[in-house]
Amino acid sequence: MCMTLDESAPVRVALLGAGVVGSQVARLLTENSDDLRARVGRAIELVGVGVRRTGIERPGIDPALFTSDLESLVSRPDVDIVIELIGGIEPARTLLLAALSAGKSVVTANKALLADHSHELFQAAAAARVDLYFEAAVAGAIPIIRPLRESLVGDEITTIMGIVNGTTNYILDQMTAEGTDFAGALAEAQRLGFAEADPTADVEGDDAAAKAALLASLAFHTRVRGSDVPRAGISDITADDVAAAKALNCTIKLVAVCSLSEDDRISLGVYPALVPNSHPLASIRGAYNAVFIESRSAGRLMFMGPGAGGTPTASAVLGDLVTAARNRLRGVPGPGESTYAARSLMPAGEVTSRFYVSLEVVDVPGVLAKVARAFADHQVSLQIVRQEGTGESARLGIMTHVAATAAITATVADLEAMTDVRSRVKILRVAGM
Structure with a gap:
């Protein structure tokens, strides 16, 4: 069902969510419109912004674009691509399934939704022959999803180890560098906007586990759900633990580890770990993220950059948007779900x-x-x-x-x-x- 556009029509985009990331996506669509036109070969037009409440002023976005009727927005016949940035499972799942079924390509940053419902989303995208892109769902601005789906697809990945949650990395970095206890480091992270008012999903490892599931699914060509990933958080890390790590020439990091065992099973986990100071991940400071990959042919690779924030994450969203728009114009979708290996998960x-x-x-x-x-x-x-x-x-x-x-x-x-x-x-x- 992936349809080409007539030669004069712009690529029309519906945006769901106008929060920290959504507002930056809307801004960049306007400010970079000429560059985006040159890169896509056609103008990209924002035709609607779905929000919970329409009466709130959102600087930089035309108020005429706002609607609280998200169901109608994703089904509009003039919409080509839907960008979802509202988060959570519902109504995002229902809205994206409706968009895909209606022949719209989808760009999303929703790691929780993808970690548990990627199969049905990919099925819907395949049935309609449209795209499902999600670079911004893991590690913010860092390009890691596309390398796994495309650049390294000819190689065999054996290990992925990453710092994929900026909140916990900032907290642990403060505890290591400044001697702050966990409560003090968390409070500072909240003051600076690195941590939510309710930081549970971050500090208990749930956010990182959802991202680990996505990375493992792509790397090992096997369907992995967020619930498959054992996890432990950092809330009980103490000054004694930090001191012990220093004495061993290590640094404590919350890491997501996905690897292939010798018998070709997938080993998964998210946990605070002692990382030797000689390892590249030990030097990742503040709210930054990094993903370290080992593969049979390419060897060791590391991707590092801002793991969160409105503008960095919006950059990843727009990268997916440009690719989805180009595919739309050619009339062919990009890569879909790859689960041919169907490897078993290690208990x-x-x-x-x-x-x-x-x-x-x-x-x-x-x-x-x-x-x-x-x-x-x-x-x-x-x-x-x-x-x-x-x-x-x-x-x-x-x-x-x-x-x-x-x-x-x-x-x-x-x-x-x-x-x-x-x-x-x-x-x-x-x-x-």
Whole structure:
């Protein structure tokens, strides 16, 4: 159903949402109209902006464009492309399915929707022979979706490891560089607009897990949902954890890790991890994002840049818009969903990593031997054992060799059952080492 336009008609665009990103998209469509015309070969015209409430002044956008009837807007016969920036699952899912079914190409930044409903959206796009683009859904302005869908499609990707949430990276960076505790760093992130009033989705890893699902789906040609990704957040990271990382010449980062195992299964996870300072991801500061890729032929690649913000994200949206408009004019859609590999997902307990385990113990002879025995009972090999403090109690920091998550979980249960252990046992993974 992908139709070409007559030679004089502009490409007509409907925009859903006029918030931080949407307002910048509308502005750039106006300010860069001549450049966009030159790049597409046809004018791009914004013909409607769907918003919840139409009575609010939004500088830089013609008030005549606003409508609260989003259902009618996405079905208008003169609309060629729909840009969705309202977020959430509903009504975005229903609106985009309606737009695709009506033969409109879609550009979206909605990672939560794509992480759980990409299959039905791709099916609708394929049935209508139109485009579904979503560069802005992962890592803001960083071009990572297009390289995975197009540039690296002739290669085999083996690992993706990334910092894909700017809020958590800013918080952890403040804790590392300034010595701020978690609550103070979060408050500063909220003051600067890097964190939402309710930061749960960011600090508990849900946002990063949705992005990891999209990256894994593209990299490994297998359908992965957001709910498939095990995740842990950063809300219990303390100054002691940051100090331990520094002592090991590491930095704590919230990372999304997607990799292929030796038996061709997909290993997934989002968690705070110790990243060696020699690794490129350790140097990513503030609210920036970065994605590190390893592939069979191209080797190691890294993409880095602003992970959020109105203008950077709008840049990614407009990149998709230009591509969708060009495809529209040619009458052919771009790449669709690729799930031919249908790889299985590794159960969370089988996912392997190196781990850093810290705990407070009674400082008496024989305790270290008991702790070591707990690890040995579950076939977890120790690499480094550090002890801090003397007197009635001491803090142990233990770096393991590679072990399965289930083995570490069982070890921790045994440790916490010991009368000589005085604190909750803390676990951090080690990534990139």
